[in-house]
Amino acid sequence: MASITMNNIVKKYDDGFPAVNDVSIDVADGEFLILVGPSGCGKSTLLRMVVGLEDITSGDLLIDGQRVNEKEPRQRNLSMVFQNYALYPFLTVYENIAFPLRLAKGKFSDQEIDQKVRVASDLLDLNDHLERKPGNLSGGQRQRVAMGRAIVRDADAFLFDEPLSNLDAKLRGQMRTEIAQLQRRLGITSIYVTHDQTEAMTLGDRVAVLKKGRLQQIASPRELYEQP
Ligand code: ADP
Ligand code: ADP
Numbered sequence: 001m002a003s004i005t006m007n008n009i010v011k012k013y014d015d016g017f018p019a020v021n022d023v024s025i026d027v028a029d030g031e032f033l034i035l036v037g038p039s040g041c042g043k044s045t046l047l048r049m050v051v052g053l054e055d056i057t058s059g060d061l062l063i064d065g066q067r068v069n070e071k072e073p074r075q076r077n078l079s080m081v082f083q084n085y086a087l088y089p090f091l092t093v094y095e096n097i098a099f100p101l102r103l104a105k106g107k108f109s110d111q112e113i114d115q116k117v118r119v120a121s122d123l124l125d126l127n128d129h130l131e132r133k134p135g136n137l138s139g140g141q142r143q144r145v146a147m148g149r150a151i152v153r154d155a156d157a158f159l160f161d162e163p164l165s166n167l168d169a170k171l172r173g174q175m176r177t178e179i180a181q182l183q184r185r186l187g188i189t190s191i192y193v194t195h196d197q198t199e200a201m202t203l204g205d206r207v208a209v210l211k212k213g214r215l216q217q218i219a220s221p222r223e224l225y226e227q228p
Contacts, residue, residue: 001189002064002077002156003029004050009059011045011213019045021213022059027157030187034204034221036194041210043193044161050191051080051159063156079150080159083166087134087145094130097121097148120148123182140171147182157189164199172196176203201225 004027011020020042027033035043048054050061052073061068068075087096095102097120101113108116121127124144134142143163150158163179164172180203183190194200200207201221209217209224217224 001029001187003027003062004157004189004191005060005062005065006046006050007060007062009046009049009061010057011042011049011054012057018057018213020049020210023210023213023215024059025208025215025218027189027191030189031206032183032190032192032204034192034194034200034207035210036197036200036207037210037216039195042213043195043210046210047080047159047161047191047193051078052076077153077156078159079153079155079157080161081143081146081150081163083162083164087142087149089134092131092133093121093126093137093145093148096134096145097126097152100149100153116152117148120151123151123185124148124178138171139167140175143167143175144178147179151186155188157191158183160190160192160194162194163192164196165194173198179203 006023006025009020009023010018012018023046035046037043045054049056052071052075055071056069063076088099094117097117098113101108101116121130124147126144126148129137129141134145164175167175176199192203204221206218207221207224208215
């Protein structure tokens with residue numbers, strides 16, 4: 001687990017217009033932070049800088065107090081969960097979950113990998129599906145496999161980029177509950193991007209509202225939505 005500190009973060013793309021403009025947010029160890037705002041307000045850009053997929057124009061990013069400004073995902077131990085799952089269609093559920101451990105060549109024995117995959121599949125109720133391929137799974141099951149892959153890495157934090165936006169309303173509600181429970185159980189620091197009001201109101205400890213690249217407000221869901 002880790003804290004994530006953003007100090008006066010600015011991102012300018014080639015057109016020079018700041019997509020993220022002087023944003024400072026302190027995400028505490030184990031906190032679940034929701035990032036909301038209209039399309040184009042800079043949510044994805046901010047998340048991509050945190051994960052190391054995008055350069056920071058100015059400002060400082062600290063993970064557990066360590067400065068990690070460079071665009072270098074390997075510098076940090078973070079897991080990103082995308083809306084399109086990014087699963088490997090030709091691998092079984094088991095091998096999809098095990099994939100990040102196999103990538104770390106020689107670091108984990110087959111036995112260790114097996115144990116980690118079992119723990120994740122227990123948590124995510126995937127035990128009956130381990131030998132199936134992603135193509136035969138429901139959207140909710142695929143999203144759980146994607147989370148399993150994030151869990152086995154023992155990451156310091158989860159970053160979610162609208163993970164439920166491709167699911168139908170019923171499944172979205174179910175997965176919302178599952179993600180909330182899972183995050184509480186694991187107590188892992190999380191940043192969750194969404195434009196869904198219900199997700200923003202129910203999932204997080206705090207909600208950060210971005211508008212045109214600026215941090216407009218940051219408060220608990222209750223404080224935010226009880227305002228006149
Ligand atoms: P959101 O995730 O809130 O929809 P984005 O972070 O995707 O917002 O985009 C913020 C702003 O930055 C938008 O004006 C968008 O057009 C611009 N933008 C995003 N990515 C790029 C890019 N690779 N090059 C240039 N402009 C970009
Ligand atoms: P989202 O709002 O879900 O992030 P977008 O359609 O804004 O999706 O962005 C999809 C991809 O296109 C992202 O990788 C983003 O960085 C890139 N992008 C967005 N706006 C621009 C832009 N104006 N110029 C170049 N790339 C962009």
